[in-house]
Amino acid sequence: MVKTKIWVFLILAILVIAAAASALVLTRPAAGRxxxxxxxxxxxxxxxxxxxxxxxxxxxxxxxxxxxxxxxxxxxxxxxxxxxxxxxxxxxxxxxxxxxxxxxxxxxxxxxxxxxxxxxxxx
Amino acid sequence: MDLKRLARDGVFTAVAVVIFVIELQIPELLPIPGVKLGLANTVTLAALFLLGPADAGAILACRILLGGVLGGNLMAVVYSAAGGAAAYLTALFLRGHVTERQIWVVSVFSALAHSLGQMAAAVAVTATPSLVLYLPAMLAASVVTGLLTGFAAQFAVARLGKIRRR
The missing domain is CATH 2.60.320.10 (N-utilization substance G protein NusG, insert domain)
Structure with a gap:
């Protein structure tokens, strides 16, 4: 069994990376008009x-x-x-x-x- | 077929469908396609831990089909079947690696898998690769919704020990 602490760390890391990536990606400008x-x-x-x-x-x-x-x-x-x-x-x-x-x-x-x-x- | 098992799985399916239909009445919180709480997944998870993989899979399949018919959105069946299958397989894989006090962990990863499966189906159906721009936001939301539904499932499993499959 994996310790709860490790799961918490892993899940927090995923959350932070996904949130940062979505902030970057959703503000990306379009290629044209x-x-x-x-x-x-x-x-x-x-x-x-x-x-x-x-x-x-x-x-x-x-x-x-x-x-x-x-x-x-x-x-x-x-x-x-x-x-x-x-x-x-x-x-x-x-x-x-x-x-x-x-x-x-x-x-x-x-x-x-x-x-x-x-x-x-x-x- | 064992009648007791049939009746019990029927009750689980009914509960899942009712939760699903009630959740449809809640307006979407974020203008991002595919983001929702996914409360019906608590039933799939609880079934997986209490009744085993075969029963949980059958309950999930029935809920997606019935939910699509009752919700009046047959396209949703395609997206939720892809998401549901990915989430189910992930939960199945993780089940052996956690204790019953870590069901919320399984829930987070199966919510993430649900988003990935749903996104794959949406890109395939609409033939629009740029939809993946929404994927990071969906994954971030999945961590939060997965935690909420996961703890709900964990509390349910702790209290429903009596109907555990013997």
Whole structure:
């Protein structure tokens, strides 16, 4: 049997390392200003946040449910959703963070990234 | 099959499902996907120490399926099955290395394993590797929730000695 003292030390070490790592990782800046909306891992829409001129609502509907996405100049959020946990709504605005907005029940992800070559040409 | 065993495991499953459904009514505290108290895990842990691996595994599987149906979130079954399996295997492995006064240790490590399993399932299902940015926060939260549910399980085991499998 391992002594309780050793377990306490090990568990505290894990807690401190995980907390420090999450502070580092969650404040990491995004690679770019292009918001990409994915459902089931497939890209459904791509918006350059710097080119959003006016507020716009965009609804993603699947047979699992719907998420109403609100676009504003420079930022994006899930305004409302009929998912059970509402984590995507509570995540709030996404403007410059690498950590994505996720709605696991609806398999929806909003992620910021850099421009692709295709965008550069189109722009 | 032994009727007494069937009835006893049924009671454990019922308790686990009720705890799970009640916990669904508590709003999420953190806007981080996959972070919750996981109180239903106290039943799995208590079952593992009181009744043994086979009974605990069956109770866990029934709770995840019934919880998914009653919670109305079938996607949750995928995530909690991946997390639950990882947590169960970890608890099974650690069980032989602790005393019944160290059940909270098993609980912390199985909460950590639950987060890892759930994250693997979420990355696979959504095909989004950047979800792992949430992993450190999930693991930190798991230590705290694992301690709370672990002590709950340990107190339950200490008081439920009479229904221990003979």
């Amino acid at each position: 292009v918001a990409r909306i994915y459902v089931d891992g497939e890209l459904v829409r791509e918006v350059d946040l710097d080119r959003v001129a006016a507020q716009e609502r965009y609804t993603v509907r699947t047979d699992r449910g719907e998420n109403v996405i609100l676009l504003e100049p420079g930022r994006i959020r899930v305004e409302s959703a009929d998912c059970p946990d509402q984590i995507c709504v509570k995540a709030g605005w996404l403007a410059d963070s690498a950590a994505p907005i996720v709605c696991l029940p609806h398999r929806l992800v909003i992620e910021l990234g850099g421009e692709t070559e295709l965008d550069a040409e189109a722009g």
